[in-house]
Amino acid sequence: MKLGEMIERVQQHHPDMGIVEIIRSLNDGLNDMGFRAEMIESMDQFNTVADQRVYALQNHIIKVKAVDYDGKSIKKLIGRPIKRDTV
């Protein structure tokens, strides 16, 4: 269903609701639904930097499910090493 049709359906109940207001509310709902139902899987790639262990995650990433390093799947460490590295 396209955005235009969604707006029409909302306005059948709330004719006084503005388009921008409806879009903002739909976006809030998308956020909530995406976070609670974890429906959208995606994939990104980046390159390692020498002697760098920490790579910041972008804001749209809710949960990392798997990581491949140099083309091979690697395992997840539960917890963290005793010695913390900040770089």
Next chain:
Amino acid sequence: MERSNLNLSQWLWWVERDSVLLAYYDASTDEFSSPTEAGKTVTLLYIQRPDKFLVTGESPERDGFDGGDGTKNDYLGVDTLDANTLMKADKMFEQECEIPEQFHEALIARVIAQGYERKPETLPLSTHFMNKYERGIKEARTYSIRGRDGSMIQAKPMDF
């Protein structure tokens, strides 16, 4: 020893402070070391927040839609973004969200519910539509767990 059950030298990842961390665990020295080589490809498979609908003049919150490199120049199914990645007025209503079609009705129910929250006399209607939304969330959860092939995705807990 770092962990009693961590006895194989291998690459490992974990998440900490909104970052993904990569290290090689060497079982002989019992130490973690960061990648020493630059340019090794790391692939992340993740759950993402759905991309938002854009109002005319707005641009996407994240990178990857500029079309500058010729790989992607559409946003939510519409080829609308120019070099400035701004949504054009004539294409705004054509956007189609990423969540599967069967859950669009639930999303609309949430907005309708919020509209009915404004007046005390329509609060029961708000509850009715919010319940519809919550049912949609439940079905969406099931859909996510079972996947498109209908089978259950097995999560195997593993500790190192």
